[in-house]
Amino acid sequence: MLLDGKVAIVTGAGRGIGREEALLMAKHGAKLVVNDLGGHFDGTGSDVGPAQQVVNEIKAAGGEAVANTESVTDFKGAKRIVEQALDSFGQLNILVNNAGILRDRMIFNMSEEEWDAVIDVHMKGTFNCSRHACEYWREQHKAGNILNGRVINTSSDAGLLGSPGQPNYGPAKAAVATMAIIVDREMQKYGVTGNAIAPLARTRLTVDATPQTAGLMDAREGEHDYFSPHHVAPLVAWLASDDAAGVHGEVFRVGGGCVWLMKGWHSAGTVKKLGNWDPNELGDELKVELAKGGTAKEELGSVFKSLKS
Numbered sequence: 001m002l003l004d005g006k007v008a009i010v011t012g013a014g015r016g017i018g019r020e021e022a023l024l025m026a027k028h029g030a031k032l033v034v035n036d037l038g039g040h041f042d043g044t045g046s047d048v049g050p051a052q053q054v055v056n057e058i059k060a061a062g063g064e065a066v067a068n069t070e071s072v073t074d075f076k077g078a079k080r081i082v083e084q085a086l087d088s089f090g091q092l093n094i095l096v097n098n099a100g101i102l103r104d105r106m107i108f109n110m111s112e113e114e115w116d117a118v119i120d121v122h123m124k125g126t127f128n129c130s131r132h133a134c135e136y137w138r139e140q141h142k143a144g145n146i147l148n149g150r151v152i153n154t155s156s157d158a159g160l161l162g163s164p165g166q167p168n169y170g171p172a173k174a175a176v177a178t179m180a181i182i183v184d185r186e187m188q189k190y191g192v193t194g195n196a197i198a199p200l201a202r203t204r205l206t207v208d209a210t211p212q213t214a215g216l217m218d219a220r221e222g223e224h225d226y227f228s229p230h231h232v233a234p235l236v237a238w239l240a241s242d243d244a245a246g247v248h249g250e251v252f253r254v255g256g257g258c259v260w261l262m263k264g265w266h267s268a269g270t271v272k273k274l275g276n277w278d279p280n281e282l283g284d285e286l287k288v289e290l291a292k293g294g295t296a297k298e299e300l301g302s303v304f305k306s307l308k309s
C-alpha cells in the first residue's frame with residue numbers, strides 16, 4: 001500500500017477535510033495521530049469527541065490511530081503531538097497542517113482578538129507543528145535514520161487570490177503556502193519535502209462560517225458531487241508518499257476531482273531606466289505596462305466555472 005509503514009499526524013482531523021485525509025491515509029496503510037481540539041468554527045470551546053470518533057472509524061476499518069486534543073496554537077502542545085506519534089508508533093513521517101478556524105470581518109471592523117485568534121491557529125499552529133517535526137527529522141537524519149519527512153500545509157484561495165472579509169485568514173493562508181516553500185528549501189537536505197494545498201470543499205467553514213459560499217457548494221442530485229471534502233484527500237495521500245519525493249515547494253488547488261498546479265508571485269512585466277526616474281515619467285510607463293493585463297488576478301468565479309466545464 002502507498003503509505004505502508006508510515007506514521008502521520010493530521011491536525012484538525014476530527015471533521016471536514018482533515019477527517020477525510022486521515023481516513024484515506026489510514027486506508028493506505030499509515031498509522032495516524034488524529035489531532036483535533038474539537039471546538040466551534042470560530043475557535044472557541046473544545047471537545048474530545050471529533051478526534052476520538054475518527055480514531056474509532058479508522059480502527060473499525062482495521063487501521064491504527066490515536067486521538068490527540070492539543071491545540072496547535074500551543075508551542076509545547078505541538079511538541080506533545082509529535083511526541084505522541086513517537087511514543088505510540090515509534091516514528092513520524094508525515095505532518096499535515098490542516099487545523100483551521102474562521103472569524104470573518106472587514107478590515108475596518110475587525111477586532112484585535114479576531115485577528116490574533118485566526119493568525120494563531122493557521123500561521124502559528126502551522127509553524128509550531130512544523131518546527132517540532134523538522135527538529136526531529138533533522139536529528140534523525142544526522143543519526144542516519146532517513147524518514148522521508150513530509151510537511152503538507154493547508155492554504156486557501158483566500159490567501160492566494162485575496163478574499164474580502166478575510167484580512168486575518170487570507171494573510172495567514174498566504175503565509176502557510178510560503179512557509180511550505182521555506183520548509184522545503186531548509187529541509188531538503190534532510191530528505192524532507194514541503195508542499196501546500198488550497199482545497200475547495202463543503203465543510204462547516206464554507207457552509208456555517210461563510211454562508212455566502214454555502215449554496216455554491218451544494219451537492220445536486222444526479223450530478224458529480226464537486227465539493228465533497230473527500231476529493232481533497234487523494235492529493236494529500238500521494239504528496240505524503242515516497243513516490244512524491246521529487247515534489248518540492250509546490251502549491252496545488254484541489255477539489256471536485258480537479259487538481260490545479262499553482263504558480264505564485266512572479267514578474268509579469270518590467271519598466272526600466274538606466275538613470276533616475278522622475279515619478280511622473282515612471283507612473284506613465286507603469287500605466288502602459290499595467291494596461292497590458294499581465295498582472296490580471298484569477299477570480300474564484302472563473303475557478304468554479306473551470307471545475308465544472
Ligand SMILES: NC(=O)c1ccc[n+]([C@@H]2O[C@H](COP(=O)([O-])OP(=O)(O)OC[C@H]3O[C@@H](n4cnc5c(N)ncnc54)[C@H](O)[C@@H]3O)[C@@H](O)[C@H]2O)c1
Pocket residue numbers: 011012013014015016017018035036037038039040041043050070071072073097098099100101121125154155156157198199200201202203204205206
Ligand atoms: N473547506 C474549504 O473549502 C477550505 C478552503 C480553503 C482552505 N480550507 C482549510 O482547510 C482546513 C480544514 O478546514 P475544513 O474546511 O475541513 O473545516 P472544519 O471546521 O470542518 O475542520 C477544521 C478542524 O480543525 C479543528 N481545529 C480548529 N482549531 C484547532 C486547534 N487550535 N487545534 C487543533 N484543531 C483545531 C476544528 O476542531 C475542526 O475539526 C482549514 O485549515 C481551512 O482553513 C478549507
